Amino acid sequence: MNPLIAPSVLAADFANLQKEVEMINGSAADYIHVDIMDGVFVPNISMGLPVVEAINRYANKPLDVHLMIVNPENYLAAFQKAGAAHITVHSEACPHLHRTIQSIKELGCKAGVAVNPHTPIAQLEDIIREVDIVILMSVNPGFGGQKFIENTYKKVHRLAKLIVETGSHAKIEIDGGVSMENARKLFDAGANILVAGNFVFSSENPQETIKKLKNIV
């Protein structure tokens, strides 16, 4: 099996999202990754519901919505309605993570949990069987274009082990600084989905770059 690729529109041309989405539609990408930042959970404000709706009008790949926001439970239904197929919340923002994950699934979406670079995998022990996706942050959330944190490989290994041990079906998604140099190694360590932002959108031929990532194996 090849890695699943989720280009992040955070690095796209926001003046022409239809065109960008159509480029992704025509590519080998599997999902469209959308980074929602509220300026409170993370030190940046990126985009919100009307942008997701606009992307959804043209997308023919599932929207992989990553909520970097406080109190995400308040916005789950709105993002589902705006077109999200996956909704991922941060473990650091959810004192009632189990309930939040259930709420996402009751909306008919795939449910994900994201963990920051310093958050141990062991935190997921009692939720791993409930989630469809775990996003391992390989940079600190808030900005595109950051350098990949090398410790991520160890976390992928530990998470893959936890998934096997618990019989979870969760997919491992890596978000931040993904490039041709680390993609293969991440995949080998157990990663299933690779988010790629600048690496795709700053490349000369984004569709070609997506294809190369997809065929890294």
Add this chain to the structure above:
Amino acid sequence: MNPLIAPSVLAADFANLQKEVEMINGSAADYIHVDIMDGVFVPNISMGLPVVEAINRYANKPLDVHLMIVNPENYLAAFQKAGAAHITVHSEACPHLHRTIQSIKELGCKAGVAVNPHTPIAQLEDIIREVDIVILMSVNPGFGGQKFIENTYKKVHRLAKLIVETGSHAKIEIDGGVSMENARKLFDAGANILVAGNFVFSSENPQETIKKLKNIV
């Protein structure tokens, strides 16, 4: 003098902002109004810095950025850098409003304060001489397409009176539910700038609608 018109991109096609901005560029509009919502100060998450940057790449009218966010002082420099010409903060979100207004002006932007529908004009007594713009919310902030609150006329009158009495140079901007039906009356009451979202973007000919609003007098 005619009213100044600020079409709000909250009602625009987010999949094709370049085209929408070019439409505004070619219209009689004076500013481009951008509504930033964080999901904490208001119950909606709209758009953030990368969207403002994208708009700014194509805009030839000043960006009138309306921050419906908590702790706006943390993001003033970022929005200025992203292209804001005006930055307006909410009085309800600013325990240190005077400092926040000074910070906006030190960045070289016009500084505005917005007040919610229930907030009395008298709250502005000691800041009115410092601001370039007062946004009177004529709907509750958070969503486009809401019904105009009739009490707004009284607030325009009171604000216009306060401005004259204090020798302030502040312009009065009305945000929410503006249409041909109330635009003239608002202008007569003392309003200088009219924000128009759905009324412009849902109309058959947005440029024509902007022109009509502009020539309401």
Add this chain to the structure above:
Amino acid sequence: MNPLIAPSVLAADFANLQKEVEMINGSAADYIHVDIMDGVFVPNISMGLPVVEAINRYANKPLDVHLMIVNPENYLAAFQKAGAAHITVHSEACPHLHRTIQSIKELGCKAGVAVNPHTPIAQLEDIIREVDIVILMSVNPGFGGQKFIENTYKKVHRLAKLIVETGSHAKIEIDGGVSMENARKLFDAGANILVAGNFVFSSENPQETIKKLKNIV
């Protein structure tokens, strides 16, 4: 017209609310006042939804629910469903007071705004026509049995004047330290509804006490 009397169950016997409610049912009281405190907006935790539901199962007078809580907008529907006929929120807890008041009315309840002892009446200038009730706190909210604040009379006068000037239909409700000594004076100043807690429930004959308050004029 006589004053309307709203005995506050905060002073009732919580072990036998059915009996207490039946006592009120059989009295001259007009409403049953219910004080909801969350331990965050006020320094006390009193009672919540299951208590309101229980009261409502037996009450034949409208429930006058006073929310001393942060973010009351999150609980409006739940309190309406639990049986509230009136819902009053605190101006100090509502940065979007106009929206909150509209939401209460859309639920089919009478909508009230409460102001703390230090909050000026002028704060209500732009919301007074929207509300059905204004609660003037004549003690600091959080506890029963406190001493009446004498400055309240002035606030009643100012509020009565604002109501007349704006053509509002709002009723003036006084909450805290009400007794036979100040009831008449409050009524004369313009108060319409008197909340009475300990004064009623600690009296020998609560129904008689309610009747006396009612017939104070």
Add this chain to the structure above:
Amino acid sequence: MNPLIAPSVLAADFANLQKEVEMINGSAADYIHVDIMDGVFVPNISMGLPVVEAINRYANKPLDVHLMIVNPENYLAAFQKAGAAHITVHSEACPHLHRTIQSIKELGCKAGVAVNPHTPIAQLEDIIREVDIVILMSVNPGFGGQKFIENTYKKVHRLAKLIVETGSHAKIEIDGGVSMENARKLFDAGANILVAGNFVFSSENPQETIKKLKNIV
């Protein structure tokens, strides 16, 4: 040894708590479980200090008070004074959990820590010897009548192991969805105290139901 049973008054008739408490007094129950919810830590507001005081006036079993509130340290003394024999706080609400536990013990109460369904047992490693009770939430806190989460058995096993390894004397209490079907299995896994709400109060003969739970072994 048989399990200890703690009927939760959240499911009782709040209009007649004296009667409900007397029913528990006359039953085989060991404690009276009281769920305090503030609407901030959990999405429900249940009951507070005056309700605990009322229960305490009639109870002859120790009150097992479960604080589902933010900043519980502010209310420990008040709940002790209102009659709490046990006070349990949530690990997710306590950045200074060790101090909070000490404070409860200094008040002369048994001290408990509760963990949400997703919170790993390993979080308790350095506090387990300090606490008298650990509440494992087997539903998400906030509402009665929810479905038991099956992962709870694993957590009971892990917690029982941690208690043995560290020489702790803590009792394991299970809260949420307890019924005859899972009570035996929970007890076998190592649980000591079973909270039961709807299962007891919705049954035809609550005292009989309590007895059956008690004699599950």
Add this chain to the structure above:
Amino acid sequence: MNPLIAPSVLAADFANLQKEVEMINGSAADYIHVDIMDGVFVPNISMGLPVVEAINRYANKPLDVHLMIVNPENYLAAFQKAGAAHITVHSEACPHLHRTIQSIKELGCKAGVAVNPHTPIAQLEDIIREVDIVILMSVNPGFGGQKFIENTYKKVHRLAKLIVETGSHAKIEIDGGVSMENARKLFDAGANILVAGNFVFSSENPQETIKKLKNIV
């Protein structure tokens, strides 16, 4: 009557507070002003309880403690115990200002309320008779050495008028950018107490500077 002078230790040599306090002891100053900043209400962290205690060990003038902190009610008793004679809280930080002021007075301290540069005097209408001191911020709180805001004169006039009209005994204290140039004008406008930081401590002869301020009339 001459103005009362309160040198602010924020501008003193923190390595030698005993010496600085003794300088003030030997001067014509009336109070020692102490600025407590928590980094949350204001964007600076200055000093706290152990510093106040240290000052108090040597001071023979009353300590005029200005709390620029959130939730000041949590620290009133501690500052009283540390030696505060006056405690002033910010109106912007106190949703229950009346209770907070009462609490200060019950501790045996003079009670003050401070208002930020943008906060209207009318906010004080219902609390003015309860307070001993009103601090008008003539700079934005958080830092020493800022430029005096000219609008302050108007606020002094309005506040002096409110004090007369209500029969309040409150003293007017001015904090920020006070110097020989504005001291006379402030005093003439109605100010009673002048806080002076850098102006005193950066002068060649602080005692002489204090004396000059004192004798400005």
Add this chain to the structure above:
Amino acid sequence: MNPLIAPSVLAADFANLQKEVEMINGSAADYIHVDIMDGVFVPNISMGLPVVEAINRYANKPLDVHLMIVNPENYLAAFQKAGAAHITVHSEACPHLHRTIQSIKELGCKAGVAVNPHTPIAQLEDIIREVDIVILMSVNPGFGGQKFIENTYKKVHRLAKLIVETGSHAKIEIDGGVSMENARKLFDAGANILVAGNFVFSSENPQETIKKLKNIV
């Protein structure tokens, strides 16, 4: 190698910090420990930037600054500028701990993370290689003079093991209740730095006490 000793100025004479710092300068101490408390993360307000600056003017040992504050990322640059050589933040206050640690290092300071008494060592698994210092709290942060928590030895062992296993270079620092009785045992367990407050400053000869602690081995 001997333990490194960091006398905590929280126990010093704040009226004469120059003298206290000079005492430390002339002692065998390695660092000067400075406890910054904001009254929000911990229930005490201690000292802030001007105090650190004052200490730094006289210190010839590196300042070991311990931030017991919320949102420490807002104040890192200010404390570095004020003279901090080490900056330690609390894991319980940092949802983005990895970023915060990077920010400290980019300022040219040694970066530390502190954990409260109840926080497990396993929380540090993915950050341990990034930090220069781990402060294990051996009392609950907020006050000097508290009793040492015996469980700390186990945490030192576990942390020392984690450091070896991960190849981290982090030093282990113990803060709270350190005395001659436990210093040796802590050092043997793997501690590198001992903070000592009252034990040093309340002793008859602080320099001698520091020397004894230093030569405990």
